[in-house]
Amino acid sequence: MPRGAGHPGPSHSPAPRRVAVAARFALPGFLEATLITITHTHADGTLADGTTMGDGAGDILTANGFRWMRSLEMWGIANSRDQAARRRRIHRAADQLRAAGFGVETSIDDTPRDYETVQRAQHERLEGRRSAIADRSQRLASTSDALLRRSDALVGDIPMGQPSKPGKRGQWLNRSKQNAAAALIRAGELGHEANRQAERVRASVDREESRKSAEVIARRVVRLEAELRTIERSLNGEGMWDGKPASGLHAEELAVQRQVIDIQLAGDRRVLEEASAAGAFGQWTKQNLHPGDLLRIKGDWRKLVRPNPKSVSVDTGYSWVDRYGYEQITSVRCPHQASGDEGKPS
Template identity: 30%
Template sequence: MNNTTEHTETTAPDQVLDQAQEPDLVLGHTSADGTTVVGSRKGDGVLAALRGTGVQWRATRDGVLYIPRSRDKAPYRYRIEQAATALRELGFTVSVEIDGTPRDAAQVRADKHEQAERRAEALDGKAARLSAASSAARATVDRISERFAGGQPILVDHYSAPKAFRDRDRMHAKTRQAIDLDQQATTTAWRADAARTTAASLGNPITLARRMATVQTDLRGIDRELAGNVRRHLDGHGNEYMRTVTKPAEGAWRTQLLERQQHLQAELEHSRELYAEHVREGRAWGGTVADIKPGDLVKTHNDWGVVVKVNPTTIVVDTVHMAGLKRPHFEIQDHRPRPAGDDANATAGNTTT
């Protein structure tokens, strides 16, 4: 498919713009930036109007509005047209600029890794600040409580009673604050660990193989929509009781499908290159499922097991820990054919790694 690039400028039907006049807002999409709106000002109602379309738009510190998780994806043209219509109804002139060309897949992966590491670092800093604030609140509680250290009760009729009651209330408030801050610090530390896990998983061959399988499934679905298809619905006896006919995609929907197909194909090609590198360096299995037979040994999740059954997309294995485990093909890490003369019913407990 050829790269799809559109640059259009549209105004409200009842307005005619001078060609030299700049639009109030620029609504666009690129792979590098995602779907954005540039030109909005705080309090102009643009963000509320965009969120009124059912999409959770957000704003950067620089005032650029954007759709989360729209970077390095094909433009969602229906959402973009919805946003343009909502903005024009507010009286703004809007320029719509869409570039559906995907970025280099290697650069996309590198940017995701860098973003995950930056997120983990930022969350580590936030967790440290929250923990320090919690410790400070506890220190304040300890300092205030010194007046009650000897078990001195509050003398209700004494002149010191009002201050004692205030100190007691401050201790309760600071204790609650310390607990809340400590819980926030713990949650933030978990989020930092999750970001580090995300960064590490980008180079994991099993994660890569799983993503490749998902992309291939999506591409087959796009091919069916582009070509059209007929689906036969059968009952329990194999008799057809309904037929669903899907016509080939047309117009804007076809354009969007072609753009998404282009993005997915670029990702798949790069993923195959990375997986081939894992295979060459011995970090991933490079065989084919056709070579696996019942009784063979396979390694999944760093655990060896005996193959019981080979299905089109999964295998069933018996391991020393559990029998009848079903694993998808992309989780196979290694394979050893059953030696000639061995009993096909050998158990995984006799397997060595």
């Protein structure tokens, strides 16, 4: 019988894989564009949903400042919560995605949230992260303890100093020693990682507490005031290279960001006023300090060289001086006054 006789050739009986591929392309809507939704709210930030692995949208989003949010399982812009939507970036990404054949919908809700809501949401997010890290630390510590017990069990029946003998018994002893050593090393690695994760939790708590201190809030107020002045200059066209005020999407973004900063400034100033009323902040100024005073800054006593409008210059013992903000002063000793007039620590 000639070769190939008795069964149809490739043109008569397509391979099963090619049949499946053809059926896939024949599905209704397969060739329709994938719909990607880019949204922005002050509660969730800027997110892009609707992508699939390997569809090519990730490269476009990455080029426009998006990154993969593993916890949310979608693309997003980092640090975009409670901030003005980056309209130019969002629209540029949407245009490039449409040019690549994707369907894109955008939705922007730029309504700022009040100060208390923002602070509460930040605390809840930090608590959630700390809880997840603490759980991981506990799992690592439990696994490390289990490996230590296994290592002890593997060599617990081997007499100390007993040499390995030839034969199956000796081979078993050697394997037990090797497995015990590997388990011990792995237990040490996991224990170290568990301690590192626990330290991350403690550091997160310390950072959150430091952000609530009056001196940190005062520095944040100064920074936000500078940002607000920059926004005002951009909206008015002052200091711009072409002398023209911001317009279009840029102007919309700056206007919303100005609202966000105004809300943050009002809340921070209210906190500073409460701290000042309690005597924990704002008692030292250029008017009640003079050269020669001893200032307690960061736990050390420093001699004041001169008070400045927003900072103090203190002696270092060398040819230069160090500068600190008034909010960093916790106590003052004035050699011109009686010891009973010494400033109280805040």
